[in-house]
Amino acid sequence: MAEFDFDLFVIGGGSGGVRAARIAAGHGAKVAIAEEYRLGGTCVIRGCVPKKLLVYASRFRDEFEDAAGFGWSLAKPAFDWPTLIANKDAEIARLEGLYRAGLERAGVAIYEARAELADPHTLSLGAGQRKITARTILVATGGRPMVPQVPGANHAITSNEAFHLEALPKSILIVGGGYIAVEFAGIFNGLGVDTTLIYRGPKILRGFDEELRDHLTEELLKRGIDIVCNAEVAAIDKGWGHYHVTLSDGSKVETGKVMYATSRVPNSQALGLEAVGVELGEKGAIIVDKFSRTSVASIYAVGDVTNRVNLTPVAIREGHAFADTVFGNRPVCVDHELVPTAVFATPEIGAVGLPEHLAQARYPKLDVYKARFRPLKHTLSGRDERMFMKLLVDGESGRIVGCHFLGPDAAELTQMAAIALRVGATKADFDATMALHPTASEELVTMREKWVAPPKRVAGEKAGP
Numbered sequence: 428m429a430e431f432d433f434d435l436f437v438i439g440g441g442s443g444g445v446r447a448a449r450i451a452a453g454h455g456a457k458v459a460i461a462e463e464y465r466l467g468g469t470c471v472i473r474g475c476v477p478k479k480l481l482v483y484a485s486r487f488r489d490e491f492e493d494a495a496g497f498g499w500s501l502a503k504p505a506f507d508w509p510t511l512i513a514n515k516d517a518e519i520a521r522l523e524g525l526y527r528a529g530l531e532r533a534g535v536a537i538y539e540a541r542a543e544l545a546d547p548h549t550l551s552l553g554a555g556q557r558k559i560t561a562r563t564i565l566v567a568t569g570g571r572p573m574v575p576q577v578p579g580a581n582h583a584i585t586s587n588e589a590f591h592l593e594a595l596p597k598s599i600l601i602v603g604g605g606y607i608a609v610e611f612a613g614i615f616n617g618l619g620v621d622t623t624l625i626y627r628g629p630k631i632l633r634g635f636d637e638e639l640r641d642h643l644t645e646e647l648l649k650r651g652i653d654i655v656c657n658a659e660v661a662a663i664d665k666g667w668g669h670y671h672v673t674l675s676d677g678s679k680v681e682t683g684k685v686m687y688a689t690s691r692v693p694n695s696q697a698l699g700l701e702a703v704g705v706e707l708g709e710k711g712a713i714i715v716d717k718f719s720r721t722s723v724a725s726i727y728a729v730g731d732v733t734n735r736v737n738l739t740p741v742a743i744r745e746g747h748a749f750a751d752t753v754f755g756n757r758p759v760c761v762d763h764e765l766v767p768t769a770v771f772a773t774p775e776i777g778a779v780g781l782p783e784h785l786a787q788a789r790y791p792k793l794d795v796y797k798a799r800f801r802p803l804k805h806t807l808s809g810r811d812e813r814m815f816m817k818l819l820v821d822g823e824s825g826r827i828v829g830c831h832f833l834g835p836d837a838a839e840l841t842q843m844a845a846i847a848l849r850v851g852a853t854k855a856d857f858d859a860t861m862a863l864h865p866t867a868s869e870e871l872v873t874m875r876e877k878w879v880a881p882p883k884r885v886a887g888e889k890a891g892p
């Protein structure tokens with residue numbers, strides 16, 4: 428009789444867990460996976476995919492408006508939120524089915540139940556506490572929204588609920604200044620909701636390049652999103668069909684909905700982790716080594732529950748690397764450098780490599796190239812929107828060390844730029860690349876003039892002629 432029921436038991440059917448299960452099974456392991464909600468995890472069920480579908484929906488307003496400059500006239504467009512949500516739900520159900528089919532094809536046993544650790548090789552499953560054993564256990568339970576303890580915060584929604592609102596509110600107040608807050612501000616604004624963003628710091632999207640943050644803020648303000656910085660919510664009171672929000676300076680705002688997007692925390696509670704000796708770090712993140720192994724030799728963890736780089740493609744890579752290492756006899760560790768990232772605001776931003784303030788600190792001679800221009804389309808659409816690009820170059824080696832984009836398709840540009848950075852492309856390589864005209868991305872290979880900071884003006888001195 429086999430020593431264990433399974434070679435591998437995966438807790439969590441999201442991007443990282445499913446990839447690990449399929450690859451391990453492909454290496455010949457006997458694998459099971461437990462998921463208590465829906466296969467697909469945050470990304471498929473209530474994250475990246477449905478979010479991007481809502482972003483597309485919100486951008487049609489621009490298309491309708493821009494069409495006029497190109498000679499089109501349209502009847503006043505009407506939008507129906509329930510139709511969008513029903514179509515989005517159908518697509519998510521289809522994707523969930525694909526996840527299930529992929530696991531079944533690979534021969535992975537699927538348990539639709541919550542799994543908890545009983546000891547380093549044993550799991551209890553579901554309400555009946557059925558015991559299952561495995562040689563190796565992978566925790567891939569992801570994260571969940573964190574809502575600060577503010578009086579009345581129970582009246583607020585998070586991104587989880589935003590995907591299932593029965594109706595669009597007339598107005599919304601979104602708390603936070605990170606990815607989710609900014610993306611949902613764009614979604615609601617584009618769909619005609621009066622949108623306010625409340626952020627505790629001086630400028631949204633901390634960590635991104637300063638100028639990208641400045642220019643995006645400017646574009647969002649132009650679109651009518653009210654961005655209130657250096658402000659925090661002190662209390663939320665429910666009225667009839669609306670909410671009264673009191674800010675920490677005592678001012679009050681009335682709104683149709685309050686949404687918190689104030690970061691996500693690892694889902695590591697009540698899994699029995701600490702009892703079996705798995706070490707947890709800040710915010711409850713599972714501490715792992717470069718091969719995703721925890722402090723207990725038979726237990727590994729990948730994805731958001733480890734709070735390394737909380738992005739879907741990173742979780743997938745970590746899951747794949749784990750399976751190759753443990754079951755494929757090929758040790759692989761994931762490189763967490765040069766991870767491209769994008770915020771799907773409207774307009775969107777994307778970045779790979781270092782922001783300027785960090786590049787300045789690391790490279791003694793940093794060359795900066797910038798372009799800010801009106802996209803060709805807007806010469807006829809009349810839309811007042813500027814695209815922005817910035818290249819950061821190590822002046823000594825000539826290597827590109829950071830690329831930052833704001834504007835249509837910034838995320839697509841960022842993915843391509845990430846390949847260039849990965850292979851160590853230099854500014855000379857970019858310059859030698861033929862431009863593709865007319866595109867926005869040709870700016871990348873035609874930026875010739877280094878940006879020079881304008882001389883600081885002395886008080887009383889007159890500006891030029």
Ligand code: NDP
Nearest residue numbers: 575603604605606607608628633688689690691737769770
């Ligand atoms: P982020 O960490 O991006 O942003 C959280 C925001 O909430 C920050 O502005 C933060 O402020 C603020 N905040 C945190 N705690 C409090 C508090 N107690 N009171 C008030 N404000 C607070 O988290 P998100 O929830 O937006 O997203 C979670 C993660 O999911 C992201 O970091 C990203 O890894 C991933 N994600 C990626 C997306 C993409 O790739 N496009 C899209 C959505 C999510 P401060 O800056 O001052 O800390």
